[in-house]
Amino acid sequence: MENNFVKCLEIILEHEGGFVDHPKDPGGATNKGVTLKTYKEFLKKDVSVDDLKNIPEEHLESLYKEKFWNKLSADELPNGLDLTMFDWAVNSGFTKPAKSLQLIIGAVSDGYLGPNSIKSLNKFDGDTQGLINYICDEREEFYHNLSTFETFGKGWLRRTSETREKALEMYFEEEE
Template identity: 25%
Template sequence: MSKDAPPTVDQLVDDLIAREGGFVDHPADRGGATCWGVTEAVARAHGYGGPMALFPRGEAAAIYRRLYWLRPRFDAVASRAPRLAAELFDTGANMGPAVASTFLQRALTALNRNGKDYPDIEPDGRIGEHTLAALDAFLSLRKGSGELVLLRALEALQGERYLRLAEKRPANEAFLYGWLANRIGQEELPNRHRL
């Protein structure tokens, strides 16, 4: 694979797990105990019954592929815009796939020049045929820079949400620096694929 090749889903999952690290049970985290970034509630919902500190990395990887790549259809986005799909995957793993998908839908609608380029999209948090058609139209019209512009729009929405979370719940300030440092600006931070 060339240096400029987009990352595979396996690479995205490996990078995400490396950033998330092993077992954590931070008192300010409403999600409770996590391992490899997977909350105890998600692990239990997928059949894991053991202690979270021993949650297998392979099970975490399988959950990320299934719930945060395939189910939200980020694989369909990857066939069109791999860097955009990588961002959606990371945002979805942190905020939920529906939030990431809604960010994409909002950005595509805001960039359609009042419906001249393609119809508005209902921001329902699901990547369906209307969202994919809008993405295809946008990328066709904005060859070269379109994917980067969408990446910037997603990161802007993500950053605003992080700030709002910290403002609404002061305990979230414990996580704000890490969220901003490790989740936004993928192309500039270490341990992230250069996009």
């Protein structure tokens, strides 16, 4: 939903925490949810792990908006569903959550939430609460099938549960 970006980003950053370089994380060095690879792509230049450790706040907001929020057309998503999609995209890339949503709303499942997907979403006769729950269920199933689930699964499931709870709160606030 338009104007939800900052609120959703605050929730994302709570989940992400600070710098981590876990040897079993295929994403490698990460700070505040941003991988070294993503930071390099965003700045369009080579950066070091130290640069990543010291990522400025203004880079964070711009990066998250450009690399995740906008790619999900999140300003066009209903209240709560925007957070659900944004959080999964930050944690796992935007293609899988986009395809999961497209599948349930009857859009072409290409991993790109563009105007045609938004049109399908607006025509969808299901409820937003149901979509939030469906996306969170799909996310949990996705995690269970990853080879790194044993190492990271408990945290992923907790994060998904917290996201579901906050997304539903956002949805019901809108309904009041």
